[in-house]
Amino acid sequence: MATGKSVIRERRRHRGDNRVTIEDVAKQAGVAPITVSRALNTPEKVSAKLRERIDHAVEALGYVPNLIAGGLASAGTRVIPVIVPSLSILTFIEVVHGIQQTLEAAGYQVLLGSTDFDLDREAALVDSVLGYSPSGVIMTGLLHRDSTVRRLKAWGRPVVELMELGDSCLDMNVGVENDEAGACMARHLLERGYRRIAFLGTGMQRDYRARQRYEGHRQALEAAGVKGDLLFHNEEPSSYAAGRRVFLEALEACPDLEAMHFANDNLAAGAILEANRRGMRVPEDIAIGGYLGLPLGEHLTPQLTTVAVPRFEMGVEAAKLLLVRLEGRSPPSPRVDIGYELIVREST
Amino acid sequence: MATGKSVIRERRRHRGDNRVTIEDVAKQAGVAPITVSRALNTPEKVSAKLRERIDHAVEALGYVPNLIAGGLASAGTRVIPVIVPSLSILTFIEVVHGIQQTLEAAGYQVLLGSTDFDLDREAALVDSVLGYSPSGVIMTGLLHRDSTVRRLKAWGRPVVELMELGDSCLDMNVGVENDEAGACMARHLLERGYRRIAFLGTGMQRDYRARQRYEGHRQALEAAGVKGDLLFHNEEPSSYAAGRRVFLEALEACPDLEAMHFANDNLAAGAILEANRRGMRVPEDIAIGGYLGLPLGEHLTPQLTTVAVPRFEMGVEAAKLLLVRLEGRSPPSPRVDIGYELIVREST
DNA sequence: GGTCTTTTTGGTAGCGCTACCATTTTTTTG
DNA sequence: CAAAAAAATGGTAGCGCTACCAAAAAGACC
Numbered sequence A, B: 001m002a003t004g005k006s007v008i009r010e011r012r013r014h015r016g017d018n019r020v021t022i023e024d025v026a027k028q029a030g031v032a033p034i035t036v037s038r039a040l041n042t043p044e045k046v047s048a049k050l051r052e053r054i055d056h057a058v059e060a061l062g063y064v065p066n067l068i069a070g071g072l073a074s075a076g077t078r079v080i081p082v083i084v085p086s087l088s089i090l091t092f093i094e095v096v097h098g099i100q101q102t103l104e105a106a107g108y109q110v111l112l113g114s115t116d117f118d119l120d121r122e123a124a125l126v127d128s129v130l131g132y133s134p135s136g137v138i139m140t141g142l143l144h145r146d147s148t149v150r151r152l153k154a155w156g157r158p159v160v161e162l163m164e165l166g167d168s169c170l171d172m173n174v175g176v177e178n179d180e181a182g183a184c185m186a187r188h189l190l191e192r193g194y195r196r197i198a199f200l201g202t203g204m205q206r207d208y209r210a211r212q213r214y215e216g217h218r219q220a221l222e223a224a225g226v227k228g229d230l231l232f233h234n235e236e237p238s239s240y241a242a243g244r245r246v247f248l249e250a251l252e253a254c255p256d257l258e259a260m261h262f263a264n265d266n267l268a269a270g271a272i273l274e275a276n277r278r279g280m281r282v283p284e285d286i287a288i289g290g291y292l293g294l295p296l297g298e299h300l301t302p303q304l305t306t307v308a309v310p311r312f313e314m315g316v317e318a319a320k321l322l323l324v325r326l327e328g329r330s331p332p333s334p335r336v337d338i339g340y341e342l343i344v345r346e347s348t
Numbered sequence C: 001g002g003t004c005t006t007t008t009t010g011g012t013a014g015c016g017c018t019a020c021c022a023t024t025t026t027t028t029t030g
Numbered sequence D: 001c002a003a004a005a006a007a008a009t010g011g012t013a014g015c016g017c018t019a020c021c022a023a024a025a026a027g028a029c030c
Helices: A022-029 A033-041 A048-061 A067-073 A090-105 A119-130 A146-155 A178-191 A208-223 A240-253 A265-278 A295-299 A311-326 B022-029 B033-041 B048-061 B067-073 B090-105 B119-130 B146-155 B178-191 B208-223 B240-253 B265-278 B295-299 B311-326
Strands: A079-084 A109-114 A137-140 A159-164 A172-176 A197-202 A231-234 A259-262 A287-292 A305-308 A335-337 A341-343 B079-084 B109-114 B137-140 B159-164 B172-176 B197-202 B231-234 B259-262 B287-292 B305-308 B335-337 B341-343
Touching (some): A022 A033, A022 A048, A033 A048, A067 B067, A090 A109, A090 A311, A109 A119, A109 B090, A119 A137, A119 A146, A159 A208, A172 A311, A178 A208, A178 A259, A178 A305, A178 A341, A197 A208, A231 A240, A240 A259, A259 A265, A265 A287, A265 B295, A295 B240, A295 B265, A311 A335, B022 B033, B079 B090, B079 B119, B090 B311, B119 B137, B119 B146, B137 B311, B159 B208, B159 B311, B172 B311, B178 B208, B178 B259, B178 B287, B178 B305, B197 B208, B231 B240, B240 B259, B240 B265, B259 B265, B265 B295, B311 B335
Parallel strands (some): A079 A109, A079 A137, A137 A159, A159 A172, A172 A335, A197 A231, A197 A259, A259 A287, B079 B109, B137 B159, B172 B335, B197 B231, B259 B287
Antiparallel strands (some): A109 B109, A305 A341, B305 B341
16 A cells, blocks of 8 residues: 555565465465365365365465476376377377377376387487376387386386287287288288289388288288289388379389289378379279278278278277276286278279 | 395485486585586586586486476476367377477477367366476467466466467467468369359368358458358368268259369368269369368379468477577567468369 | 274475575686 | 686575375264
8 A cells, every 4th residue: 555666575486487376275275285285186085164165265266286296296297108100190190199088088198209210219208208207108119229118117107008019018018910910911812812912111111010011911922822022112201192103113013913012001092093093993903902991091982992900999098008007907908909900892 | 234124225215216316416426416407407507527427427327307396496397288179180280290390309398188179178278287387388279268368378478379360369379361261262263263162161160260261262252243152061070071971962952063162171082082983073063172282182183272281380380489489589470370372283 | 971983184394306596616807 | 916707516495296194073882
């Protein structure tokens, strides 16, 4: 009321933004700070009367808990880093989507990291994100730097490795048997009567899961007494355009080819679209099979035969596995084979 | 050495994992903890000699900074929440990709949140993520609950609103003028001589940016003295299948239609694929225009005419704007029109 | 009513780090 | 070479919250 500026603040805040703290709420509700903490985190341990008073105070002051402080005090934040090789590849995005939706519903937040298929970057990222004291981690693949493996093992919290399945994982593993999936399509092509069958891929240097599928493909063909190492690939990233290019390359190099097994549906779709352009008949002139089960496949003419993998569900499954562990229970099995499905359509 | 279990630990860790702390590093290097902190965060303020000794200690002990503790002490973490309506829509993912790549390179981590187009969920998410004391926030759209606006304004750190452009934003704004983009395609169709032109969309109830494009479309047509309110839409999510369905619906309801302006390329692609199936000629029987500039467009037969929006770049631009502010500078303009480009191909 | 158990509330002491300021050491300068 | 300025290092005190234990209050029981 008096003149002169009031220099002294009711509470001096050492630094940072002067947000409402749990102490403010406690004062307003006439209880101890710890009681507010309990009312917020374990409401069943606080009497209804106090709970209501505290809720009112929270509302009135617009209190938002400082998760960082809580995380420091309780040695853990409700954050789950999800580390994928790339965000430009639809597959990983769909997986992340499944993870994100499941975790967010359970009150966890996804911290996104991408490695660009570089294991050193992965190692650095893991180091970095562990600094956030996350509740668990979801990573891609079973192949990591030794330092990454050591650090995560020493860390001791739940880790899910995603995408492929293997004998030894860090902790938990959700994925698909890539070699079997590759063999599945190869066998289908054999069954259809094709004998001159090629595998076509891009970026297979970095994408060892595609190599695993090729390996399954090759073995299936050779088991049937058919030449299995007909392989066309280059190192550009997967795209419709890349699919068109390898398609033409293969056609030129091997005009008597009967069937093409593409490393993924993007490439296969590019090939079908190119065939459309050129007036080639699929599968009469050349049969085309893919992998993934992208929505586009069923809208093409001819519709694309593919080995579909439930990508979104893979993410959901990984998140669920993690949540089970975070609730202190242990999952029926730390290894979930998400499976695949051969969808036979018109292109073979 | 004696018998009997040693009950006393070298250092009792009150709780949590017994990770290496800054104190351990300090002891090992023979300096004060604060000096380690400086060597790590502001190396130029520490003499070369000590810096080296500290780096060695860090290496030897495998020290990883606890970002949570650092965040609490300095009232801020290098985390940027990115809040999008959906992760099942490619557009948002590409934007997130651009953001993620740019921020990660600058040492920030993306915290992912999705609202499912629900402003109340957005409000709750904002409350929640602010609890992580992030350095800034990136959100989608200019439309928010009052409480969200109030909270972010009071918060006072950089906020970028993404996707559309408007007169008043919270802080910074990167996007595209949706009505102009819609008008652009409409004018192109007029120029081509089409007069019976319809706008086709899905999920326009929730996606008000599509409504803005329709509005621009309508006004452009009416400015040319052409009936502009020919609108076909339903509330299913955008997909190729949905595109095929509205395409057929519109065709049935309006057999004399000359051109279709789709709310996005997914729908437009579905329409072209359906036309392919039915042997309809595009653009002779019906012209088709899209919006977005998806890669698929140029591989279809006919190639899709579209209004392309640099989605990835939009994310990059948003992240850059944020980074400028985080470095304490202020950007030349808090409003970036990312623009769009009419790509005329074969379908019109 | 008193004892024992259970439930509810509060006090204390950090979690691991950095802001702030004080102190020491080194460099600069007249 | 002393005085002043600059650079390097350290001490202290929290950031806002919760684990842990102690105390108080409320029920349960004979």
